[in-house]
Amino acid sequence: MKEKIMETSIRLFGKKGFTETSVQDIVNEIGVTKGTFYYYFTSKEEVLAMIHYEFISNILNKQEEVLSNSSLDFKEKLDQIVKVLTYEIKNNGQSARIFFREMRHISQDQLERISPKRHKFRKNLEQLVKEGIEKGQFKDHVRPDILSFAILGITNWSYFWYDPTGPIKEDELAEGYVDFVLNGLLK
Numbered sequence: 001m002k003e004k005i006m007e008t009s010i011r012l013f014g015k016k017g018f019t020e021t022s023v024q025d026i027v028n029e030i031g032v033t034k035g036t037f038y039y040y041f042t043s044k045e046e047v048l049a050m051i052h053y054e055f056i057s058n059i060l061n062k063q064e065e066v067l068s069n070s071s072l073d074f075k076e077k078l079d080q081i082v083k084v085l086t087y088e089i090k091n092n093g094q095s096a097r098i099f100f101r102e103m104r105h106i107s108q109d110q111l112e113r114i115s116p117k118r119h120k121f122r123k124n125l126e127q128l129v130k131e132g133i134e135k136g137q138f139k140d141h142v143r144p145d146i147l148s149f150a151i152l153g154i155t156n157w158s159y160f161w162y163d164p165t166g167p168i169k170e171d172e173l174a175e176g177y178v179d180f181v182l183n184g185l186l187k
Contacts, residue, residue, distance in 0.1 A: 014094030049110035074132030
């Protein structure tokens with residue numbers, strides 16, 4: 001039942017937004033009582049925090065798998081990390097939407113558990129760029145911290161406009177992003 005509450009909350013938060021979705025909306029959708037909801041969760045905000053925690057934990061684990069793959073060079077690792085993000089938007093679009101859009105509704109206590117993982121994901125990306133520069137695979141005229149924020153800004157915002165059922169497939173999207181980051185627009 002806990003998983004059902006999570007799935008329903010993800011769907012409703014994604015569709016209506018966190019503030020516009022009530023606990024009553026969630027239990028009505030499932031066909032249970034509020035008591036059932038409160039047996040598993042102390043609040044709607046706890047559900048939101050769990051959605052965030054599970055989403056960032058999942059993509060952080062996938063990122064770390066890519067980074068630990070010694071058979072990939074820096075460009076290939078960057079490509080794979082961008083693909084992780086676009087695949088998650090495709091496969092877990094509502095969770096991604098909630099993750100990027102609803103963080104402002106999470107209490108400081110819950111953020112203390114989530115923020116270190118978000119920070120680690122960005123710092124891992126920054127370190128990858130830094131090492132790619134040091135090894136001569138990436139140009140050295142861009143700061144790794146700025147570039148890591150730029151990459152995340154480009155990819156993360158895709159949740160807003162990207163339609164996985166549309167004409168652009170996630171591989172094409174990821175490859176376009178990586179090409180843009182590495183090569184820019186100039187011929």
